[in-house]
Amino acid sequence: MTKPIVRIHNIETNEVIDREMNNTEFAQYQEDQTAQETAKAEAEAKAKTKAEILKRIGLTVDELKTILG
Secondary structure (H helix, E strand, O other): OOOOEEEEOOOOOEEEEEEEEHHHHHHHHHHHHHHHHHHHHHHHHHHHHHHHHHHHHHHHHHHHHHOOO
C-alpha cells in the first residue's frame, strides 16, 4: 500500500516538496482515520435512535423544536 503524500510549501522561497508520509506520520494518520470513522458511526447511531424515538411518539423534528422552543 502506498502511503499518503505530504506537501511542504516554504512560502519564503516558494519551494514545494511532495513526499510520502514517514512511519510516524502514517501511524498517526491511521489513528485519526479510525477515530473519525468511530465518531461518524456513533453520530449516525445517535441520529437513528433520535429518529426512532420521534417516530414512536409521532412527532417530526420541527414539531419537537417548536415544543421545546
